[in-house]
Amino acid sequence: MIRITIFGALMLLAILHQDFWWRDDHRTLVFGFLPVSLAYHIGVSIAACLLWGLACRYCWPRDLEVADSDAETYTPHGGRP
C-alpha cells in the first residue's frame, strides 16, 4: 500500500508540475522577492527530494544487490563467437 501511495504521490507531483494557475501572476512574491511561479517550482524540487527519499526508503527493489562472489567477468551471453 505504501508503495502505491508513494509512487502515486510522485505521479501527482509530475501533474502538479504543470502550474497553469500561476502562469500569469507577476505580482505575488514569496519572501518579498521570489516570483510565485519560481517559488512554487523550488517547492516542487524539494517535494521531489522528499518523495524520492521515501521511495528509496520504502520502495527500493530487493533483488538489486549482488555479492562479490556472484559477480562474473564479462563473457558474451551464449559464449564467444
Added chain:
Amino acid sequence: MLLADLPPGQLQLWIIVAYLAALILLGVASTTVFKGTAVDYFVASRGVGPVLLVLSVFGTTMTAFAIQGSSGEAWKSGVGVYGKMASWSGIVHAACFFLVGAKLWSLGKRYGYQTQIQFFRDRLESRNIGVLLFPILALLQMPYIILGILGAGTMIGVATRGAFPHLFPMLDAAGAPMLGHGAVPFWLATLVCTAVVWLYVWLGGARATAWANGLQTIIFLIVGVVTFYFVADRLGGFARATEMVQKYNPSKLTRAVTAEHQQIYEQRLAEWTAYQNRGREGAVPPTRAAGGAGDELQPRNTEPSNVESQKVEPPGAQGAVQGGGSSGSGGGPSVQGSGEASQGGPEVRGPGEGRGPGAADADRSSVGILKPHKPKEMTELEFLSYGFIPLSVAMFPHLFQLWLTARSAKSFRLTVTLHPLLIMLIWAPCIAIGIWATSAIAGGKPIVPFTPDMPNANANQVLGLMVASLKNPYVSGLLAAGVLAAILGGMDAQFLSLGSMFTHDVVDHYVKHDAMTDRQRLLFGRLFVIAVVLASWVLTLVLRETKPIFGLAIWCFSGFSALFPLVIGALYWRRMTKWGAYASVIAGIGLGVYYYVKAGLEAGFSAPMEPLVPLPGLGHAWAVVPACPMVLAATAALVLVSLLTRPPTRSTVVRFFPAG
C-alpha cells in the same frame, strides 16, 4: 604584492591554475589506491560510496549550461525556464537513477558489463547491435566534448584578458590593443585544459574522474551562492531587484503574456525610444579619444562567438557603456566578467556611479534607460514537453560509466534523493540572476546593454555581465573556476567512456573476439583516451569557426532521449526483441535527423535553430521539443515490432528476469 594589485586577468588566471592544479593532485592521489586492473581503471573496482557517487553523478550531469546557460535562458525566456528544465530534471533524473541506474549497476556487476553495448548485446541476443549503437552514441557525444573544449578555451581567454600584454599581444593594424590583448591564446588554453583532463584520467581512470566531479560539485555550489548574494547586493537587495523586473519586464516573471504585460511593454518601449531620441540629439558619441580603459574593451578583434554581440548595443546604451569605461575606470580594464559570457563585458560603470549596494535612485532615473524585452509566451504544451528532455540521462554513456563505479545498489539511494535538491541549489540562484538581468541598472546604465530581439544578442553573456558589474576580481575568478569546473567535469567522464567503448565494443569484440586480457584492456583503454583527447582537441581547433556545431549540440539531448525506450524496454519488458530494439533506434534517431535537417534547411544550419517542432497537422501553436515525438515514435516502433517478431529465448529471459 597583494593579489588585488595583480594586473587585470592575472588573479583570475591564478584561480584557474589553482583549480587545474587541484585536479592534477586528485589524479596523483588516486594512483595511491589504483590497483592496476582494467576494472579499476574503467569502473573504480565498483567501490565508490554514496556521498562520492551523488557528487560525481551530479557534477557529470550538470554542464556549463547549469551556471552560464541557465541565467541566459531565464534572461531570454523568463521564470518558466526553471520549471521546464530544472524542476522537471529533478523529478525525471531521479526516476532514471531509480529505475535505470541502479538496475544497470546490478546487471553490470553480476555479468561484468563495462559498456552499455555489452549489456544490449546480451539482452537483445544481437552480436552486432553495437554496429548501430556505437556510432550513434559516439556522434551524440562528440559535439558536447568539442563545445566543452571550445567553451573552456574561450572562457580562459576572456578571464585572462590583459594578464600578459607583452607575452600575448593582440594589436590591430594601428597598434592599438584589441579585445583579447594579453590573454592566454585559445590554442594554449585548450591544450592545457585537455592535457590536464587527460593526465588525471590517465592516472586514475574512473576513480580520478569521480573525485574530480565531486570537487566540481562543491565548486558549483559555492559559485551559485556567492554570485547570487553579491549580485543581489549590487542591485540593491533581493526585493529591489525583483521590483525592477515587475516594473519593466513583468512577463519575465510568468509564462503567459497578458494584456497588462503588453501594455507595460509598449509604454516602456515608448519611453526608451524617446530617451534614445533625446540621447542622439544631445549625447556625446562614444570615442576613443579619452584614452581610458574602456577603449581596450571596444570590440575590434576577431575572437569567436560573442564578440559580435557587443556591436549590437542600443545607441544610447552603447555610448553610455563605452563612455563610462573611458571616463570612469582609469587605468586598465577593471574587472571583466569571467566565463564566455563576459566576453561582451564592456565597462558598464558610468560617471558618478555609486559602487555600494543600493542604486536606490534607479527608480527616478531609470525611465527610458532600459529597453524592455518583447513579451514572449511559453505555451503550456512546450512547458509540458520539456519533461521528455531529462530522459536523456538514462542513456548517457558517461553516466552509465559512473553508475558502474557504485559500491552497492544502496549507494544510489542518496543520489536519487539529493539530486533534485542539488539541481535546485544551482539553478534557482542562476535563474533569479537571469531574470534580474532583464531590468538591472547600475549607475544609470543597463547592465546588459542588449535585448533578445537584437541581432547577435548573446544570452550566454548575461551572467558574465552581471558579475562584471560587481567589479570584484575574486567573484569573477570564482565564476571562471565554476564554469571551467562544469565544462571539465563532464568532459573527463566523456573521454573515459569513449575510450572504454572503443576498447570493449570495437577492439575487444571485433578484433579480439571478447578475449582480451585485463592488461590489454587497460593499455588499450589508456591509449584510446589519448586518441579521443587528441582528436577532440584537433577537431575543436578545426571546427572553431564552424557554426553548425552549436546548432547540432542542441539536438544531442533529444537524441539520447530517443534511446530511452530502448533501455527501459530492455530492463522491464521481457517480450522486447532484437528487431524491436533496432526499429526503436532507427525510428527515434531517424525522426530526430529528419527534424534537424528540416530545421536546418529552413533556418540555415549556421543559425540558432529553435528547438521546437509543431505536432503534425496542428500548426506552430502546438509546438513541442523534438524529444517528445522522437520518444513516442521510438516507443511505438519498439512495441509494435517486438510484438510482431519472435520473442527472446528462454535463457535470455531467465538471465535478465530471474524473478518471473
